[in-house]
Amino acid sequence: MEVNNETDKFELMYSVFMLIFGFGIILCFLIAIGFMIYIYNILFLFYCWPILVGIWLGIFRKSDKGYEMELKSEDAKKLNRIIEKITKKTGQKKPYKIILSEGSGIAVSGLFRKKLIIGLATLQLLDEKDLLSIIAHEYGHFAKKDTVLGYFTYRIQNFIELQEEINRQNLTFSFTIVIYLPTWIFFFLLSKYYTLISLWYSRRVEYRADRFAADLVGEKEFANALVKYCVISEIFENIIPQYILHFLQQNKQLVNIYDYMNPIYTEENIKNSFKDVLSDKSNWWSTHPSISERLEALNIKSVDINMDTNLKDFFDNQKKYEEEASEVMTQKMEYWAHLIAASQTPEG
Amino acid sequence: MKLSFETIKYYKKNKRISKTQGILFMALGFVILGFVVYGLFQFAIKVNAIHEDWNSDDYSSDYSYDYQNYDCSAGSSATSKMNEAYSSYDIKKIDYELIKNKYYSTDNLDTKLDYHSQWGDAFNSIIFIFNDIIFAYNEDPLYFDNCYNYSASLDIESIRAYLDNEEIIIDTEFQKLKPLAEAEGYIFYE
Numbered sequence A: 001m002e003v004n005n006e007t008d009k010f011e012l013m014y015s016v017f018m019l020i021f022g023f024g025i026i027l028c029f030l031i032a033i034g035f036m037i038y039i040y041n042i043l044f045l046f047y048c049w050p051i052l053v054g055i056w057l058g059i060f061r062k063s064d065k066g067y068e069m070e071l072k073s074e075d076a077k078k079l080n081r082i083i084e085k086i087t088k089k090t091g092q093k094k095p096y097k098i099i100l101s102e103g104s105g106i107a108v109s110g111l112f113r114k115k116l117i118i119g120l121a122t123l124q125l126l127d128e129k130d131l132l133s134i135i136a137h138e139y140g141h142f143a144k145k146d147t148v149l150g151y152f153t154y155r156i157q158n159f160i161e162l163q164e165e166i167n168r169q170n171l172t173f174s175f176t177i178v179i180y181l182p183t184w185i186f187f188f189l190l191s192k193y194y195t196l197i198s199l200w201y202s203r204r205v206e207y208r209a210d211r212f213a214a215d216l217v218g219e220k221e222f223a224n225a226l227v228k229y230c231v232i233s234e235i236f237e238n239i240i241p242q243y244i245l246h247f248l249q250q251n252k253q254l255v256n257i258y259d260y261m262n263p264i265y266t267e268e269n270i271k272n273s274f275k276d277v278l279s280d281k282s283n284w285w286s287t288h289p290s291i292s293e294r295l296e297a298l299n300i301k302s303v304d305i306n307m308d309t310n311l312k313d314f315f316d317n318q319k320k321y322e323e324e325a326s327e328v329m330t331q332k333m334e335y336w337a338h339l340i341a342a343s344q345t346p347e348g
Numbered sequence B: 001m002k003l004s005f006e007t008i009k010y011y012k013k014n015k016r017i018s019k020t021q022g023i024l025f026m027a028l029g030f031v032i033l034g035f036v037v038y039g040l041f042q043f044a045i046k047v048n049a050i051h052e053d054w055n056s057d058d059y060s061s062d063y064s065y066d067y068q069n070y071d072c073s074a075g076s077s078a079t080s081k082m083n084e085a086y087s088s089y090d091i092k093k094i095d096y097e098l099i100k101n102k103y104y105s106t107d108n109l110d111t112k113l114d115y116h117s118q119w120g121d122a123f124n125s126i127i128f129i130f131n132d133i134i135f136a137y138n139e140d141p142l143y144f145d146n147c148y149n150y151s152a153s154l155d156i157e158s159i160r161a162y163l164d165n166e167e168i169i170i171d172t173e174f175q176k177l178k179p180l181a182e183a184e185g186y187i188f189y190e
Helices: A005-040 A042-047 A049-060 A077-090 A128-143 A146-169 A177-217 A219-249 A267-279 A291-297 A318-344 B019-054 B056-062 B079-105 B109-139 B141-146 B152-183
Strands: A097-101 A106-109 A115-119 A302-306 B002-006
Touching: A005 A042, A005 A049, A005 A146, A005 A177, A005 B019, A042 A049, A049 A146, A077 A128, A077 A177, A097 A318, A106 A128, A106 A146, A128 A146, A128 A177, A128 A219, A146 A177, A177 A219, A177 A291, A177 B019, A219 A267, A219 A291, A219 A302, A219 A318, A267 A291, A267 B002, B079 B109, B079 B152, B109 B141, B109 B152, B141 B152
Parallel strands: A097 A115
Antiparallel strands: A106 A115, A302 B002
């Protein structure tokens, strides 16, 4: 496998810059707050305690992982074999745990312990070759320590956004405005800037992970899998939530939403979805480059999508996991429906 | 179901991400960070001064010396000048008050004019002595503030306030006398 060292050096330099900048700004802010406490003593603590609470939460609050459905290792024999093929080729470790999500996304996270998150929806229709390609892309992130940098940039971003929110909420027409207004403006601008630079980097490492996967499984194979994965995801996210909402309105709940998937993957839907996926454009606030950009970078001229709707055999006890995930997704949709209804209800 | 798609027609609609953008972001980031660090550095320099202005417990450190630690045992060569000036001031002040009382005790315009003139002279004599007190104080202000009844500068300021007030009274009385005297045929030259 060839590695472009020049690109790696630049990306390493950029990631060091993001850490120096982020932690440098936080350190300066903490020192400035220390000076303010030194000058104003108890007055600062009395009037500006939300800032201190924000600092505490920003540094020490654990991220909200939400609901996680862990795939038990005894149920994941086939999936583990696929992962093993990649770990053998790359010399990387197996993930610490595999999380099954109710949606369609496939992602990785973890500072020291690697976590692979796989959307159940995609597992319905991807074949082994496709899944190998997509997981190879995720292992590209592991191999280049993207999840480690991602952890720290997330903490920095979290700190900045929390400070922005706290200072915004405390803006009132009183003398404390001399503290809160400049601090809010500072963190508002900083938040925009830091989001911009971290998303720029995020898009850049996606190309690198694509190249990593293409080197492992072949460019054409990876491109086919990538487009297929995006098409599956797009159709699922557009249609299945509508089904759930439709049944919720009739006070009914789908026991297994994945049973309703196969009929929606018609030739027409796939063609339309392909056009949508390829026409999608990225911008400065996108986490990923557009699919057309990624395919262009791999020099792919055409893709073949083989949609087999009789799969679903990557792990055991699939029904049990699917029903649990269906319950989670239905609850989320119910909550969203409730929020939308509440926002549309006139006040008073 | 197997479908094939051409992807090439979708290309070139998007701009690829460039390294130049990354370099510009980094440059901007270092400018921002440098600006913040510089601001913090400037703030740090001012913090001590701001804190001292606000914290009365530490007020004495505004001065380059410490009142509590001043050595009074060495004495001061200006003490005799100060003593002399103060005793002269006390004597002159008695004369001054005496003339002033005489002015207020008569209703005769000629006599009143005469006493007012003497009152003015007595005031000028006190001012002359007051300047001696100032000169003596300026020779060794630390000694006088720490060792010479601990309030020399306050004493000086109270005398100054007294003299300023007396000057106003003298002038006010003259403004009352002037039209009466002019009516009697006195001529005043400015």
